[in-house]
Amino acid sequence: MQTDAIRAFVAICDLGSFQAAADTLHLSQPAISKRLATLEQRLGHALFDRVGRGVALTEAGRAYLPHARELLAVLADGQRALDNLGGKVAGPLRLALSHHVGLHRMPDILRAYIRHYPQVSPEVVFLDSEAACRRVANGELEIAVITLPTVADPQLVETHIWDDPMRVFAAHEHPLARSSPVGAAALAEHPAVLPPTESYTYGIVVAALARLGVTVTPRMTSHYLETLQMLAATGIGWTVLPASMHHEELVPVEVRGLALTRRLGVIRHPQRSLSNAAGALLTMLIDERDADRG
Known part of the structure; x- marks a missing residue:
């Protein structure tokens, strides 16, 4: 079926290689290659450039990918609608x-x-x-x-x-911990370890500080809050964590005027x-x- 070829195409896009797609779909690599070749022949366009051991989408591949995803999503949606009939x-x-x-x-x-x-x-x-x-x-x-x-x-x-209140935390020996409560400007005077700049949580922190006229640049970033907790506990920098993650190695720092909550x-x-x-x-x-x- 053409949908099998489309599924192979999307898997290659998501996983970055023919072999990884073959493993995920429980097929051999030649079978994946054959399905893609069949799809390219039907469409009349090459979908990938082979670059060394990797693959890169052609212009046609980039144009076709969102439509391929949509087709697979619609098929899955239809199957769910049928499966739901029995309750x-x-x-x-x-x-x-x-x-x-x-x-x-x-x-x-x-x-x-x-x-x-x-x-x-x-x-x-x-x-x-x-x-x-x-x-x-x-x-x-x-x-x-x-x-x-x-x-x-x-x-x-x-x-x-859920609402998830957040607080500034620092190690016991950190200057911010010893000075709490502090003004927001004091945060900019010390290195921070925060979520990555593209994350929703980072956006919440930056927006809240901007309202107080403060800009910070993190020394290190991590999506894993447990990693930020560990880094802050070593004294590398202050951080922002959910209030529920208060740890014995950290001190909550009261920052005047700063209210942080994420949804x-x-x-x-x-x-x-x-x-x-x-x-x-x-x-x-x-x-x-x-x-x-x-």
Whole structure:
């Protein structure tokens, strides 16, 4: 079927090589190559340039990729709609979690979910929130539970589940810890270790400091908040973490006028049918939120 060739094309794009795509699709490399050649022949365009051992999309490949993704997403959407007809909560659940949410917010929920719906087979991937949004928008994942974007993505629907207050932290011997409370300008006088500049969390921190007239440039960055916690504890720099991650090796630094909170929740595509499995998880998360607020 042509869809098999399209699936092979998208897998090569995502994984960067014919061999990795073959391994993922449980095919031989010659079989992957044959499927791609068939697709290129039907389209009348070469989709890849072979560069050494790697591959690079041609102009035609770049133009065709979003349409290939959309076709696969529509087919998956149709299959979910049919699977939902019986009302049974079963089958695969393609779910992305951000690292912090997965470690600190979801264990009890997933434990209860699996107990209630034993016929569901969760396929959980841990992704940065920004990457999770892209993959939900592309139709590769049904839902993701992440740090919500600071600016709503028009391609996605978001459901706010938790508020996540954040604080500045530093090692006990750090000058900021010894001087707390401090003015926001004091933060710029010392190195910082923060999430990457393209992350939603970094955007929240930078915007809050900008409102106080302060600009900071991080000495080091990491998507993993546990890594930032460790780096700050060594004294390399101050950091910003969820208040719930207060550790004995760190001191919360009171910064006058600075209020930091991020929103955690669920994103999904507004034009895709959620499987019964995904819908049940979303309902469980909303019930959890409402119980906490009630």
